[in-house]
Amino acid sequence: MPSSVSPKSAPILKVTDLKMHFPVKEGILLRANKSNKAVDGISFEIQPGETLGLVGESGCGKSTLGRCIARLYEPTSGSIEFEGNDITKLKGRALMPYRQNIQMIFQDPMESLNSRHTIGDILEEPYIVQKIGDKASRAKRVRELLNIVGLPTRSITRYPFEFSGGQRQRIGIARSIALNPKLVVCDEPVSALDVSIQSQILNLLVDLQKEFNLAYLFIAHDLAVVKHISDRIAIMYLGNIVEESTGESIYHEPRHPYTKSLISAIPIPDPHRRVKREIISGDVPSPINPPSGCRFHPRCPRVMERCKLEAPLLRTVADHQVCCHLDDL
Amino acid sequence: MLNLNPQTLKRLRRFREIKRGYYSFLFLAGLLVVLSFGELLVNSRALLVHYEDTLYFPTYSDFRPGTDFGLDYDYEVNYRELQATFDEQGSDNWVLMPPVPYNPLENHAPGGVFKPTSPSIDTRHLLGTDTTSRDILARLFYGTRIALWFSIAFMLAVYAIGITIGCAMGYFGGMFDLIFQRFIEIWSNIPFLYMIIIVFSVIPQTFTIPAKIVILLTVMVLFSWTSMTYYMRTETYKEKSRDYIAAARVIGASNTRIIFRHILPNVLSTLVTFMPFTVVSAITAITALDFLGFGLPAPTPSLGELLKQGTATLRTAPWIVMSAFGTLVILLTIVTFIGEAVRESFDPKKFTTYR
Numbered sequence: 001m002p003s004s005v006s007p008k009s010a011p012i013l014k015v016t017d018l019k020m021h022f023p024v025k026e027g028i029l030l031r032a033n034k035s036n037k038a039v040d041g042i043s044f045e046i047q048p049g050e051t052l053g054l055v056g057e058s059g060c061g062k063s064t065l066g067r068c069i070a071r072l073y074e075p076t077s078g079s080i081e082f083e084g085n086d087i088t089k090l091k092g093r094a095l096m097p098y099r100q101n102i103q104m105i106f107q108d109p110m111e112s113l114n115s116r117h118t119i120g121d122i123l124e125e126p127y128i129v130q131k132i133g134d135k136a137s138r139a140k141r142v143r144e145l146l147n148i149v150g151l152p153t154r155s156i157t158r159y160p161f162e163f164s165g166g167q168r169q170r171i172g173i174a175r176s177i178a179l180n181p182k183l184v185v186c187d188e189p190v191s192a193l194d195v196s197i198q199s200q201i202l203n204l205l206v207d208l209q210k211e212f213n214l215a216y217l218f219i220a221h222d223l224a225v226v227k228h229i230s231d232r233i234a235i236m237y238l239g240n241i242v243e244e245s246t247g248e249s250i251y252h253e254p255r256h257p258y259t260k261s262l263i264s265a266i267p268i269p270d271p272h273r274r275v276k277r278e279i280i281s282g283d284v285p286s287p288i289n290p291p292s293g294c295r296f297h298p299r300c301p302r303v304m305e306r307c308k309l310e311a312p313l314l315r316t317v318a319d320h321q322v323c324c325h326l327d328d329l
Numbered sequence: 330m331l332n333l334n335p336q337t338l339k340r341l342r343r344f345r346e347i348k349r350g351y352y353s354f355l356f357l358a359g360l361l362v363v364l365s366f367g368e369l370l371v372n373s374r375a376l377l378v379h380y381e382d383t384l385y386f387p388t389y390s391d392f393r394p395g396t397d398f399g400l401d402y403d404y405e406v407n408y409r410e411l412q413a414t415f416d417e418q419g420s421d422n423w424v425l426m427p428p429v430p431y432n433p434l435e436n437h438a439p440g441g442v443f444k445p446t447s448p449s450i451d452t453r454h455l456l457g458t459d460t461t462s463r464d465i466l467a468r469l470f471y472g473t474r475i476a477l478w479f480s481i482a483f484m485l486a487v488y489a490i491g492i493t494i495g496c497a498m499g500y501f502g503g504m505f506d507l508i509f510q511r512f513i514e515i516w517s518n519i520p521f522l523y524m525i526i527i528v529f530s531v532i533p534q535t536f537t538i539p540a541k542i543v544i545l546l547t548v549m550v551l552f553s554w555t556s557m558t559y560y561m562r563t564e565t566y567k568e569k570s571r572d573y574i575a576a577a578r579v580i581g582a583s584n585t586r587i588i589f590r591h592i593l594p595n596v597l598s599t600l601v602t603f604m605p606f607t608v609v610s611a612i613t614a615i616t617a618l619d620f621l622g623f624g625l626p627a628p629t630p631s632l633g634e635l636l637k638q639g640t641a642t643l644r645t646a647p648w649i650v651m652s653a654f655g656t657l658v659i660l661l662t663i664v665t666f667i668g669e670a671v672r673e674s675f676d677p678k679k680f681t682t683y684r
Contacts (some may be wrong), residue, residue, distance in 0.1 A: 070579050099581035112572035116334050116594045125590075126580040159335060172576075179580065 010084070011045035012215050013069065013183055018042045018078035020061070020068050024288055037287050038064040040239035041078070043314070048182065049209065051216040053230030053247065055223055055262070057284055061239045062219045063107075066185045069217060070104040071095060082183070100130060103181040107188040109168035113160040119146075119171055120156035126178040145174040149204060166197035170204065177208060183215045190225060202229055223266055227251055235259050238295040239287055245320040255322045257300050294325065302326060340598075343674035350670020353663045364474040371470045373432040375408040377425040388427075398422075429455065431464035433471045433630040438462035445646035457648045460638050465649060468630040469656050475625065476632055476660075479546065480611035484604060486550040491557020492593075492600070498558060499565025500588060506562070513555045521552040525623050541626040549614065560603070564596040602675045605668030609661055616657060632657050 019042075021035035038061040046052050056062045068075045071087065079088045087098050106112035113122055123142045127133055133141065143153050149170040160168055169189060176184050186205065190198040206229060208214060220226045226233055227247050234244040235258065243256040254260045261278040280299045285291055291298050297307040306325050314321045345351050368388050369376060378385040380398050387393060387408065394403040398411055412424040430453055431437055437458065438444070448457040456465040498506045528548050532541070568574065569592065577587050618624030619633020627634070632653050639650025 067575070072575050072578055096581050099579065102579075104576070104579045106572045106576060108572060112576045114573045114577075114591055114595070115336075125577070125582070129577075129580050129582045129586065175576065175580070 010048075012048045012083055013046040013217070014079075014081040014084075015045070015069065016043050016079045016081070018065070018068060018080065019076045020064050020073055021076045034288050037239050037290060039068060039075070040287075040290070042236075042239070042241055043078075044234060044241065044244065046183065046215050046217060048215055049213045050232070051209065051218050051230045053226035053233040054217060054219045054236060055221065055226050055233060056236030058221060059284055059287070060236045061287065062221075062236050063187055065236070066104070066187045066217060066219050069183075070102055070185045071098070072104075096130070100179040101182045102185065103176040103179065103183070104185045104187060105169075105172050105176045105189045108192045109165065109172045110160065112172055113168060115160055118157055118159055119151075119163075122160075122171065123156075123174055123178060126175060130179060132179075141178070145178055148177070148208070149174040164197075165193050166200060169193060169197075169201055173201075173204065173208070177212065177214070180212065181214065183217065186216055186218045188220055189218075191220065191222065198225065205229065223251075223262060235262065238284060238290055240295055240323060241314070241321075242296065242323045243320060244314075249319055253318075253320075255317055255320045256324050257302050257326070258296050261301075294323075337598075340674050344670055347670040347673055350666050350668075350673070353666035354670070357663050357667065360473075361477060364470070364477065367470055367474055370427050371429040371431070371433075371467045372427045373408065373430060373435055375412070375424045375426050378408070378411070378422075379424075380422045382421070429453065429464065429466050429470075431467045433463060433467040434628055435464075436462045437464060445642060445649060447646070448648055456652045457646070459635065459649055460642060460646070465635070465652055468635060469632070469652055470630075472630040472632045472635065473656060473660065475542075475629060476612050476615055479542070479615055479625075480608045483546060483549060483553070483611040484607045486546070487554045487557060487607065488600065488604070490550065490554040492561050492597075494554070495558035495561025496565050496588060496592065496596070499562040500569055500584070500592065502566070509558075513558060517552075517555040519552065521549070522618075522623070524548060524552060525618065529623060538626050538629055542629070545618075545625065549611075557600070557603075560599060561596065564599055565592055568592050568595050598675055602668075602672045605664050605671055609664045609668065612657075612661060612664070 018039055019037070020039040021037050024034040024036055025031065026033065040061075042065060044052065054062050054065065064073065067073050069080055071080075071090070074091075075088055079086050081087070082098055082102065085098075087095065090098070117125075120139075120142055123145050124138050127138045127141065132138070142156060146153055146155055151167060151170055151174070155163070155167075155171075160171065163171065169192075173189070189205070190201050193201060202225065205216070209216060216229070218226060218229055230247045232244065233247050233250045234241045235250070235256065236242070237258050243250065243254070243259045245255075250259065251263060254263045257278070258280070261280045264277045265279075278301060280301065282299045285295075285298060291308075293309050294300070294307040294312050297303045300307065304325060310325070312323050312325045314323045316322075344354075363370070368374075372388060374387045376386070376388055378387060378398065385393070385397075387406070392405050395401065395406050396403050398406060400406065400411065400414070408424055408426060409430050412426060415422045415424055436443055437454075443461045445460050446452070446454060446458045446462070448455060454464050454466070456469065459465055459468065494509065498509050525545070525548055528544065529541075532544060536544070574587060574591060577591055582590075615624055616631070616633040616636070619631040620637050621633075622637070624633055625631045635649060635653035636657075639646070639653055643650060
């Protein structure tokens with residue numbers, strides 16, 4: 001097997017043992033005795049121009065992870081290195097240069113666009129905030145951006161509510177590439193859209209990636225969408241990455257029991273083919289009181305005594321990184 | 330250039346469609362303009378004096394001694410008497426008086442006894458005089474002017490403080506929010522009337538009337554801003570957690586920019602609907618204080634003071650209480666109509682399309 005999993009060029013983003021715990025305030029005194037361990041010890045790398053797909057059930061912490069990397073949250077511990085520089089604890093002005101390089105696309109474009117601003121205002125704002133160019137050059141650039149994402153120039157004076165969902169997401173994308181970033185965190189950019197529009201937006205993202213050599217952290221809960229766009233896929237469960245590999249390999253040879261059940265749950269458009277589904281029961285446990293040992297053990301079909309006591313570490317199985325105690329993965 | 334959001338335009342259009350509120354608004358705006366130039370309509374000084382081929386405009390000029398116009402005294406000219414004198418002489422000299430030739434502070438008692446006189450066209454006291462022979466129309470006119478400007482100033486000050494603190498509480502949250510919430514709870518429980526009585530018993534009598542009015546305004550504002558913070562705080566909390574704020578933060582926008590460019594414009598429309606009602610309550614509050622004798626310092630003309638006089642002389646001089654009451658009713662109704670129309674036209678249900 002070619003070692004396409006870990007090419008040893010300099011990663012654009014390196015996340016090491018990242019933890020994001022939100023304090024949970026309880027009782028009369030509002031003491032923070034407990035914490036919501038939304039992201040609990042995650043490590044991965046993204047190469048320049050590469051797409052890492054991040055998949056997980058809702059509530060597994062994938063959006064939190066994305067927001068930590070876009071530095072909307074300050075992580076509890078661990079480190080985020082962008083091109084070798086630690087940006088985990090940077091604040092205010094020190095963070096400004098990285099703001100240009102790390103951008104974000106949000107799930108609901110109606111929510112992520114200020115309804116009181118015109119499209120022109122929205123697309124110009126990154127340049128005003130970062131103090132780039134004068135009024136004329138900014139206006140020119142805004143028209144270019146609209147052109148790139150395939151919207152008419154007359155949209156400049158329009159307001160977000162005058163556009164359809166897909167068009168709004170194009171505006172969101174235009175804003176995210178306005179500053180020529182190197183990494184874009186896409187937080188479920190197509191899950192709020194119609195299926196027919198989804199593919200258009202995905203193709204736009206792929207085109208932009210080729211044109212501007214963008215790296216994506218692509219967060220989704222839809223495996224089919226992620227497979228379409230990702231070079232590598234990481235599967236998240238309750239604040240941890242349980243498996244990571246190339247898209248093809250995750251699809252055809254899932255190793256972790258959780259991944260197996262996810263893959264087997266994908267519907268196949270062939271009424272005569274019967275698949276043996278690996279159904280897991282129960283709900284995702286609360287990240288405030290995560291299960292002992294392996295986070296997945298209460299729902300795992302192949303649970304062992306060891307899983308309840310000892311948390312497994314990521315280990316390499318063939319070209320996969322898997323987080324499981326089982327020997328015959 | 331005033332670049333209005335289409336939603337705001339829609340709201341303004343709706344406001345204009347609600348005739349009752351719109352005409353009330355035009356009436357109030359017109360009233361404010363008329364009141365601002367009130368010296369030209371209700372004043373004991375002449376508009377125009379023609380004396381020895383020279384024109385004088387005494388309304389906005391300095392005080393003129395009687396000797397300037399050939400009279401035998403050097404205190405301020407009594408223009409009503411001057412007019413009578415010129416008429417008697419039958420010369421080219423003449424005086425043009427305003428429609429109501431009295432000012433609100435002068436006691437006009439030709440008989441030498443201060444007493445309320447009933448409305449009469451002959452004496453030009455169109456609404457009569459009060460218990461100290463002051464013209465009621467003049468006092469109503471200037472009383473309304475002070476009440477309206479006072480209420481608008483009160484509203485602006487209350488909103489400025491309430492918005493700033495409420496927004497800061499919602500935006501920064503945490504300990505700041507917690508401490509300010511407790512502070513507001515304590516502060517809003519201090520009885521405001523006692524504070525006014527205490528403050529006015531402490532400040533020296535030597536203070537000028539404008540200074541006393543400003544002190545009254547300050548005390549009222551200091552004890553009224555708290556209710557605004559509740560709306561601002563929750564609205565800001567709500568807006569702050571939305572994705573467009575996150576998007577602004579990702580591009581590196583500062584807190585100031587986020588608050589002023591993103592949060593405030595989205596929050597203010599809620600507050601606009603409260604504004605007329607704040608004015609109504611301010612007019613009521615200042616009138617009530619005047620009625621109790623703790624409001625605007627005497628001899629400032631005020632509606633509350635007229636009501637007080639009127640209730641004391643209800644049987645002997647009913648025109649006092651009638652005119653004061655009538656004015657108050659009209660004023661409050663007009664502002665309430667405006668408030669209703671604003672609330673109606675800003676109603677989010679009118680614009681919500683459920684997707």
